[in-house]
Amino acid sequence: MQKVVVVGAGLVGSLQAILLAKKGFEVEVYERRPDLRKVELKGGRSINLALSTRGWKALKLAGVEKQIEEITIPMYGRRMHDENGNLSFQPYGKDDQAIYSVSRGDLNKRLLLEATEYDNVSFFFDQKCNDLNLETNTLEFEDKEGNIKKVKADRIFGTDGAFSAVRTRLMKTDRFNYSQQYLTHGYKELLLPANEDGTHKLDKNALHIWPRGKFMLIALPNEDGSYTCTLFFPYDGEYSFNSLQSKDQVEGFFKKTFPDFYDIMPNLADEYFENPTSSLVIIRCEPWNYEDKVLLMGDSSHAIVPFYGQGMNAGFEDCSVFSEMYDELGSDWHKLFDEFSKQRKPDGDAIAQLALDNYIEMRDLVGDEMFLLRKKIENKIYEKHPDKWMPLYSQVTFSHIRYSEAYETGQKQKRIMDKVMDRDDIKEKWDSDEVENEILEALNDAG
């Protein structure tokens, strides 16, 4: 039996371990952190993520969809909060289409527990990967006491996140491309607690956004009634992490900028200064494999900014695509790893770009009247001609269309909509047959 080693038991590593176990491999998983299965996850300090269609597909393939469903909260749209505390709502998709808020810790723990069910999976915690020998495919792990363990594998899956040790080794090989780019914005998480009776302080089934042009605050619901709120904010400038140095400055800024949030958020300034400010990085590399020996998956090969809620979903999609490719190509590992890298790399690049573009949409445009009109027109065309037009957000979030294809289609749609929105009479005629026909003709011409 082939021995495969998965480095990193985060979200992608633990899911990949299940899928590999299902295929009958002897799977060893090595993780730097302690065993999450034994850690009692503390209530009230939950960091959550939005799970969507691509992620669900991989979870279903692993047979854990139902178990994960139990710990998610559907969010049917964006609830926007303006400067005066006025609310508006934009559905994400059609009917009951939703993205799902889930605690990162709970999701990771459940995936680990599910993987434990397989006799052919073994876990090794507190084991930090330091290096690997590509000649012999031998990994080197170090425990907390500094003891070194060497592990030889037939195949290695590097799922050790954005600052991957496995990738670091591949970076020393010939013709390996790598880039990392930090945003000028960072983020800070703030926990908005539940009401005393455990209920949510805001509409539970929505992703809340306070868009403010150059920055924004968002909130995702947790099962215990709290919300994990994230302030995406520049490091420098008039309104920035650097400009808010005292408790008074923080209080004053939130009171003026996010008044309805300020009114319901206790201990704001303490929370603000106790929680770290974290950076946002985009990592690109190529190829994602080393011969038939090593394959990178998840953030280790494509770390992206979080504005499309797709980082984990893209990593989970890596797992489902790999599983399907394995079923198709069998164990011609060289071909399999090469093909995987060639196919997924353009998709990783596309979602990296889409996520960057979406930051502007989220922080700036979601409150803009003309932007909302544009969405209304697109939705109308989608309703009437679903075979011809699917809005970019739906392609990315509610479909399995390749990210690279969605990106191309999105560009084409943008050119058409830019022209339509340029009409002087668009506000009056947006719902007319004339505008609809103009769009359909432009689509035909674009091929």
Ligand code: FAD
């Ligand atoms: P990770 O989750 O980083 O896991 C890597 C694992 O490897 C960790 O357990 C780590 O301890 C271990 N490890 C690291 N180095 C070593 C080593 N040397 N040896 C052994 N083990 C090691 N994505 C979404 O889909 N939806 C969202 O809403 C969303 N929101 C986000 C919000 C924020 C603020 C951020 C920062 C990201 C968000 N993401 C979201 C992205 C998502 O968090 C990542 O894409 C996802 O965690 C990637 O999973 P991974 O398993 O590849 O890496």
